[in-house]
Amino acid sequence: MANDDGTMAEARNPKSLVNSLAKGFRVLEAFTASEPELVLSDVARRAELDAGTAFRMLNTLVALGYVAKVPGTRRFCLTLKPLELGFNAIARTELRDLARPVLRSLVGEVNEAASLGVLDGTYVVYVERVQAGLARMGVDIRVGSRIPACHSAIGHALLAFLPEADLGKVLEGSDLDRSDPGAGVNSPQALRQRLAAIRRDGYALSDWASVNGLRVLAAPVLGRDGIAVAALSVAAPAMRLSAEAFVEAVRMPLVARAKELSLAFSAAS
Template sequence: MNEFGRLEAAQRYTVPGLERGLRILTAFTRREPVLSAPELARRLSIPRSTVFRLLSTLEQLGLVERDESGRDYRLGTGALRLGFECLASKELTELGRPILERLRDITGCSCNLVVRDGRSVVYVARAVVQTPYANTVHLGTRLPAHATLFGRVLLRDLSFEKLQQLYPEEQLQAATPKTPATVAQLYRLIQTDRAHDYVFDQGYFEPNISTLAVPVFGQAGKVVAALGITVSGNKHTPENITELARSACEAADDLSGLLDHVAASRH
């Protein structure tokens, strides 16, 4: 088949609506994060009425959202999550794995790297020690964000309004008696967490399991992941927790620095 024939065959399988929608998403850049529908129509040579329908569809899917003016658009959390899933599957895990392994060797505890996907947290990298509690979660395990310390760390950038949109129900499903019952309670916990370098609790999601979680920051100081230490049992001294927290914070700082360096090197 010649080049013309291959091109013609490829075009037969092209979905114009999907192509136009993806072209809209890729029009948003770091330099131009906010665009209007008329501007998108002009740049992409797409009829305005079609652009408005496409934007409406993308908005419903969470891939774009209105800016503060209510007229223009920017990428939504859905599109950002898609981009970060790629990062999580490559750079984040590749850069984070040796850091987790070093942290595990220093602390003697299982260490995890977790990202948020909507209302869930997802384990994307682990460095475990062989204990009876080492296999309670695996790579790809999803847990409810509102009921875990990792989730509280990963939700910290959301405003109260955004948190309400994510959890519109009046009562949050409880995993343990420590789970916040309402969005307002969850938000208050998150705000308290923000005043500290780490969060720690015993039996917050599972009995006899203690978790210490630290935010990992990307560009612009946004939380992109949570790094944590899982400790079995409930015999912890304040000195021990302070030492674990110091090591975890240093590891999270190292990973944050690497992620920022990789992102900056692309410009």
């Protein structure tokens, strides 16, 4: 039986790949939240396919129910069927069910959104979310959204409580060279220092006041072994409170709810 490293190496071997399947997924990934409807030429360009191949891929995906033709137009769009695959991957029904009332309790006068995220490779996937008014501020985060773990408070709260071997894989696969004023890290050394502080304090802060006018605080949800299985985060407009006042107002309830969810998850699993 191959170990994990052997399996990954085999998966990267071109002889082990089904190119037509890869092309089909590139077609699906061409659609985005900002542009949910595309014409054939757009799909071909984004998926880096010729028009004929893109046409056959789209027709196949339409027949399978993953893509639909927009009535009265030449455009295509995703159906809800791909959600079935995503929700199978992030199911953890017990964790999501346990988290919903916790998230609701964290949305109030200060926080306009509360989220639950899990680690998927080098990204955080949002698996549950409660929000009030952030959509009007141009923040497009929803269940299923993915953000880089190394450049987010919710990601840092997860990474700070990973085994060293798992953390090393995330760092190796992440782009830490670019400037990141919100998360405050742009090198593995800086990130490791930040993660050490998060382990000490029990929470992570991203101050995006100068980027999108938001501040985000996150705390880990730990399993019995002390390893993060998820993280909770809350977000609030920067205009409402200073960074210091935001942390002071939110830190204790957020950390307390994260610990409660940790205990509930451990008891249920």
